[in-house]
Amino acid sequence: MKTDAADFFSKWITEKKLKQKGTTDIQGRFEQFMSMNDDTEGIFVASSDGKVFSRYPNQKMPAGYVATERDWYKDGWAKNGELSVSAPYATASTGTLVVTISKKLEDGSGVIAMNPDIANLVKESNSINIGKQGYAFIGSPDRTYVAHPTKKGTKLSGEWLEKMYSQDNGSMSYMFEGKEKQMEFTTNKATGWKIVGTMFVSEVEEAAQPVFNMAAIILAGALIIGGILIFFIIRSITKPLSTLVSSSKKISQEI
Known part of the structure; x- marks a missing residue:
């Protein structure tokens, strides 16, 4: 997992390794990591004094690029471990x-970072169909769509938003364009992302109707068959009784 790799490098990379000429040891480990993680765009580290920036694979950065001024560095530093x-x-x-x-x-000499490529994740999420019109989507902690069939990169909105972000997992029903929908969600602990599935309630009812119809037919058939069986069982009991009653009546007349 990328989170495990980040934990490892945060302990393994030290101020001494950052000051090594050409950051040879770091580059060697980065190359090894990338050879086993083709779903990662790059891995890099910057020293706290801004003098060292080591990245694999090497890429020409934009003019004026200062690693310590980038959001990834500031966010990693602010989280303090x-x-x-x-x-x-x-x-x-x-x-x-x-x-x-x-x-x-760990020694406070800089920040390690890596860029997992999420294109495949987005593609996979968008390919999920729930029923006929249902779909899956992913929301980030800052309430932005990470993946959505039509709204990727935009902010989440809806009456369900506050409830979803106040719980780690759960389900709820809500109205969308005058129709009732059902939503199920959970939270990825490592990223804080909300993994969500939603569909129209009417689809569930439509899908369940044939089952109910079949159950009703089976139940009706069972009642009819049961009724016939009960009729014959009762008849098998009452017929001898009727014969016995008739015989006893005849005997009583003869006495």
Whole structure:
């Protein structure tokens, strides 16, 4: 997991390694990491004094780029040892849609960060169909759509928003364009993202109706068959009784 890798590098990278000429050891480990994580756009570290910025793979950064002034560095530093996960954005180096996972180095000498490529995640989320018109979406902690069939990158809105962000997981019904919908959601603890599925309640009812119809037919059939069986069972009992009553009546007349 990328979060585990960030934890490892935050302990392994030290001020001494950052001051090494060409950051050779760091580059070697970064290369090894990238060879096993082809879903990552890049991994990089910056020293707290702004003098060292080491990235793999190497990319020409925009003019005036200062790592310590970037949001990923500030967020990682401010978390003071906890992971920071950014909202989705296009990188300055390659333009790839990513999120940045960053963490302050354990010895306080800088911040380690990596950019998982989320294009496949977005594609996978958008391909999920729930019923005929239902879909899945992902919301970031700052209430921005990470993935949505039509609203990626925009802010979340709706009467359900406050309830969803006040709980780690749950379900709720709400109205959308005059129709009732059902929503189920959970929270990814590492990123704080909300993973959500929503669909129209009418689809559930329509899908369940054939089952109810079949159950009703089976029940009706069972009642009819049961009634016939009961009739014959009762008849098998009452017929001998009738014969016995008739015989006893005849005997009583003869006495």
